Each structure stands twice: as structure tokens, then as C-alpha cells.
Amino acid sequence: MAASHFLSAASLDHVVLERGEVANSWRRERWESLRLLTPNWQSRLPGVSYDGPDPDGYMAAGEVAELIERFAKVARAPVRTSVNVTSVRRADGGYQVTTSDGDLASLAVVIASGACNRPTVPSLAGAVPGPVAQLTPFDYRDPSQLPDGGVLVVGASATGVQLAAEIQRSGRPVTLSVGEHVRLPRTYRGRDVLWWMDRAGVWDQRHDELDDLTRARKLPSPQLVGTPERLTLDLNALAGLGVELVGRLQMVRNGSALFSGGLRNVFSLADLKMNRLLEAFDEWAATTGAGAVTAAPERFAPTRVPPSPRWQIDLTSGEIRSIVWATGFRPDYGWLDVPVLDAKGQLRHEGGVVDSPGLYALGLPVLRRRRSTFICGIEDDAREVIGHLARTLGNG
Amino acid sequence: MTTVDNGVNVEALLGAREVLKGAPEAAAFTWRASSKWAHGVQSQVKIQNYFGLGEEQSHKSESVFDADHPEIFAATDNAITPIEYLLVGLASCLTAGVASVAQNRGIQLRSVEANLEGAHDIRGILGADSDVRNGFNDIKVTFSIDADASKEEIEALVAQSQKRSAVFDALTNPTNVTVEVA
Numbered sequence A: 001m002a003a004s005h006f007l008s009a010a011s012l013d014h015v016v017l018e019r020g021e022v023a024n025s026w027r028r029e030r031w032e033s034l035r036l037l038t039p040n041w042q043s044r045l046p047g048v049s050y051d052g053p054d055p056d057g058y059m060a061a062g063e064v065a066e067l068i069e070r071f072a073k074v075a076r077a078p079v080r081t082s083v084n085v086t087s088v089r090r091a092d093g094g095y096q097v098t099t100s101d102g103d104l105a106s107l108a109v110v111i112a113s114g115a116c117n118r119p120t121v122p123s124l125a126g127a128v129p130g131p132v133a134q135l136t137p138f139d140y141r142d143p144s145q146l147p148d149g150g151v152l153v154v155g156a157s158a159t160g161v162q163l164a165a166e167i168q169r170s171g172r173p174v175t176l177s178v179g180e181h182v183r184l185p186r187t188y189r190g191r192d193v194l195w196w197m198d199r200a201g202v203w204d205q206r207h208d209e210l211d212d213l214t215r216a217r218k219l220p221s222p223q224l225v226g227t228p229e230r231l232t233l234d235l236n237a238l239a240g241l242g243v244e245l246v247g248r249l250q251m252v253r254n255g256s257a258l259f260s261g262g263l264r265n266v267f268s269l270a271d272l273k274m275n276r277l278l279e280a281f282d283e284w285a286a287t288t289g290a291g292a293v294t295a296a297p298e299r300f301a302p303t304r305v306p307p308s309p310r311w312q313i314d315l316t317s318g319e320i321r322s323i324v325w326a327t328g329f330r331p332d333y334g335w336l337d338v339p340v341l342d343a344k345g346q347l348r349h350e351g352g353v354v355d356s357p358g359l360y361a362l363g364l365p366v367l368r369r370r371r372s373t374f375i376c377g378i379e380d381d382a383r384e385v386i387g388h389l390a391r392t393l394g395n396g
Numbered sequence B: 001m002t003t004v005d006n007g008v009n010v011e012a013l014l015g016a017r018e019v020l021k022g023a024p025e026a027a028a029f030t031w032r033a034s035s036k037w038a039h040g041v042q043s044q045v046k047i048q049n050y051f052g053l054g055e056e057q058s059h060k061s062e063s064v065f066d067a068d069h070p071e072i073f074a075a076t077d078n079a080i081t082p083i084e085y086l087l088v089g090l091a092s093c094l095t096a097g098v099a100s101v102a103q104n105r106g107i108q109l110r111s112v113e114a115n116l117e118g119a120h121d122i123r124g125i126l127g128a129d130s131d132v133r134n135g136f137n138d139i140k141v142t143f144s145i146d147a148d149a150s151k152e153e154i155e156a157l158v159a160q161s162q163k164r165s166a167v168f169d170a171l172t173n174p175t176n177v178t179v180e181v182a
């Protein structure tokens, strides 16, 4: 719909196809307690922004759906809901779009089908013994759905830490399997850490300026949660709740889950990276004078290493009754019949300009800048990508 | 700025990374060792050839390693114990990583030393307690590094070297091992 906003502004005739309803992912694919990890003032879409009483708060999923609904009205986006796109293929000078509601021919196609269509589950899930229940974040609604007893949460990024905390609080002992992760405090020097990301220019870093774009695009989501108390939900906080930390899940062999013995090092890597980021914030604050409007610099305790992290758990013993796979999400391009995917199934594109004339993408991680991963990144991305599209069609 | 030289050809490594990104066949290496029983619990292992970059390769010369067990194990102690070879591998792999990462980050190293300790409960291998594992219970590596860098930069070198270490991975993560009789 952000694309639609700029297409309308350029007087380009277009239609937005949606297989479900407006804001489908926020209505159907999120757990009950989910709030954005980005603060309200960052939830802005072209021409629509948060105007409620609590700019520093975090929207619940339903509120995000309302915001997007409002945006659809303001943008007067020509959305056709319940239209599933089943194929897009090249056809003389443009694209042939096959849908559940007939075919369309179009000069250009903007892929805005989302970066998180399916939960990623590692193939070792197949070796988990039958009696252990397995859930993805799309299946998970709230802890009461899980059997009583131990829960193994695999993955310690935003989804994993949030679910681990609420499941532990429900009285089910949680073991959290931790691989590489991004540790962040909720607030730094009295401000939301994402205020710093925004203001200090970290989120403005462009895709063509980054040392390792592939890495930046694969970066896991930060360990953040949006709560009214603005609590930090790092691994120390989780350990404080009683969550047991173990290494990355590497293998399930003879019914036993085997975890990496490299847990200490993923802690060190995350602590070092967080401290480097905080130093960069301090430098920025010192040079711009922003330090005057924020509290004094602070540093956080290193991630505490458990005395002897377990590297194996027998999944047949009854200790673990369910596993929640918080191992990320991936896009689904099953309908895209244009050869533009790389060997790993990711779309090949240069800042949203896909390697096929007239084909564009929006809403992917670090599409054009770090901010692109988040809702607040769409406005600039859509303006620039649709600008390219308009120029190309204009010249055509 | 003075040029940093730790003796690591980082350009060649980065070049290889780019080339191998698109050539997984060439990246498939096989390392080989051949062993022969000497007597008692002593054996000799020889290493010379390996496979990589799509063809047979050979070290400049053959290396010969003897392994035995200590006298307190009622053995002849003509050489180090096999499990100590794991420490050899880990120490040399992490040290190579430190040097490479330092070179890549423009950090001049003056000295890099590491002390390794592998805690081992031998009741496992003796079959004295079936709850005790055979291998190391815990390995501790302590680096002492003198370099033109801050403490944080040195910690980051050591963290990154673990992240890219073959032996660290082989020791910390399970590997399928097939042992057959020819």
C-alpha cells in the first residue's frame, strides 16, 4: 500500500492484490501478547502516523492492523482482497499475473508479499521423538496451548526471548537454545535504544555502503520486547526469570538434543557488539551535543555464563514436553515464475530493483537501508523504488 | 600509517572466499591421516596428502605423529596421549584465526600465547561410571596477546577466531563419525 501511495502520486494506474484482508499478517500470523518492538512514534506510514497519547509505547498486533487499515483508507489504495496470486511470469514486455480471481497483464509488478511468510524450521526437527509437541510462532497463540512440563525454545532473537519469558512465567520451565544473537538494552541513557538507532544514523546506513550486505540482511532480530515498563529482555533477564540457557541446537541423535559447546563465545560476540554500538552512540552524542538531552553513558553487565551449560537433553525422558521453533521466518515465492531467486531462495535485487525489467520488491530486510527491515523504513523505500519504476515506464 | 604485517596473506584468503562462494565443489576438501599400531597402546600416524580445489594435493613433506599413553596408565609414555592432540589442534587453529583476523583488521601482533586445559574425568574411558562421558568435560583456553590494540579489540579478535575455527567447531558441535572395517 505504500507502493500504491506513490503510484497514485505518479498517476500510475495500478491495483494491490491481497490474498487475505488488509493487514493480514498482523491479524492471523501473530501470537496473542505480541506488541511491536518498535515504539509508536516509529510506526509511521506515508501520510499516517501515530497520534495517540503514548508515542513511546508499543502497539499491540490489533493496533497495528488498525493503523494499516487507516492507512488503506487515507491512501485510498485500490486493494482487492481475497485475491491470491498463484503465478507471475514474463509476457511480452511485461508480466502475466494469474490469480484466484482471473488473469491480469501488467507492465510492472511490485513484490510486497512480505519477508516472513513462513516460519523457518530446521530439518533436524524431523528427528524429534513423536511425543514431544512441536510449534512454530504461527501455531503459537499463548502458553496455555502447550502441555504442562518443560519447554525447549529454540532461537534467542526477538520471537524466542519474548516467548521464552511468557512461557516461563506460565509455570512451564523453559530451556532456551541460544545461537548468535543481537543483544540490546530496551533503553539507553534514558531513551529507547531505537531512538538512538534512528537519530545516530545507524538505521540510515545504505545497502550499498555496508561492508557485508549479505550478513546485514541475515542479521537476527534484536532481543527486544515492547512492554509498558520498557523492560530489557536480554539473556541475563531471562536467566533471572529462571530460564535455562543452552547452546545452539546442533543435532538430535538417538532421541537426544545436542547443543553447541560454544555458548560462551556467542555471549562474548553479542556483548562486544552491543558495547561497540553503545560507544558509537556516545560518540555521536558527544559530537552533536545530544548528550545534553540524554542521561549519562552507562554499560551493562556481561552476559552471565551458566556454570556448566548442558550440551545434551534426552528428549525421551519426559523433561521436555514441547518445542517452540523460534528459528526465524522466510519469504514464500512459490508463485513467482521468474528466475530471480538465488541458490538460497532469496530474491536477487539491487535496492528493490529486481533483476528482471519492471519487477520490483519492497518490505525486505535492509532492502535499501537498515531501516527497511521495519515498518518505518517503507516510506523512503517505496518513494525511491516507485520513482525508479515511474522513470522506467516513462522512458519505455 | 605503518603497514601491519602478521605474515598472513589476507588478500589471498579474501580472494579465495569470493571465488569459492560460487564454486562449492572446489571448496570440498578431504583431510587424510593413516595410522599404524606400533605396540602396546602406542601408534604412529602419518599425514601427507589431502584433496581440495578439485584435485589431489600434497603437503611439502610428510608429517609423522606418535601417540602413546602415560606411565601412570601403565603405558610406555613414548609420546603424547591422543586426546592431547585435540589441544594441539585447538590451540593452533585458534592462534591461526587470531593472526588472520588481526591482519584483516589492521592490528599488529607482537606475541600471541595460549594455555589450554582440558578437564577430563577418566572414569568414563575406564568404564568405572557409565554416567561419565569419555571425552573432555570442559576445555579452557587462556590467551595472552600483546598487540597494538585495545582490550576490547583483542577480545573481539579472540571471539572472531572462535567463530571461524574449524577445530573449535569440531570440538563444540557433534559430528557424524563412521568407523568401518575394510
Ligand SMILES: Cc1cc2nc3c(=O)[nH]c(=O)nc-3n(C[C@H](O)[C@H](O)[C@H](O)COP(=O)(O)OP(=O)(O)OC[C@H]3O[C@@H](n4cnc5c(N)ncnc54)[C@H](O)[C@@H]3O)c2cc1C
Binding pocket: A017, A018, A019, A020, A021, A022, A023, A024, A025, A026, A030, A035, A036, A037, A038, A083, A084, A085, A086, A112, A113, A114, A115, A116, A117, A159, A329, A335, A362, A363, A364, A373, A374, A375, A376
Ligand atoms: C513476529 C514479527 C514481529 C515483528 N515486529 C515488528 C516490529 O515490532 N516493528 C516493525 O517495524 N516490524 C516488525 N516486524 C516486521 C513486519 O512484519 C514488517 O515491518 C511489516 O509488517 C511488513 O509489512 P509487509 O506489508 O512488507 O509484509 P506483510 O505484513 O507480510 O504483508 C504481506 C502481505 O502480502 C500478502 N501475500 C503474500 N503472498 C501473496 C500472494 N501470493 N497473493 C496475494 N497476497 C499475498 C500476505 O497475505 C500479506 O498480507 C515483525 C515481523 C514479525 C514476523
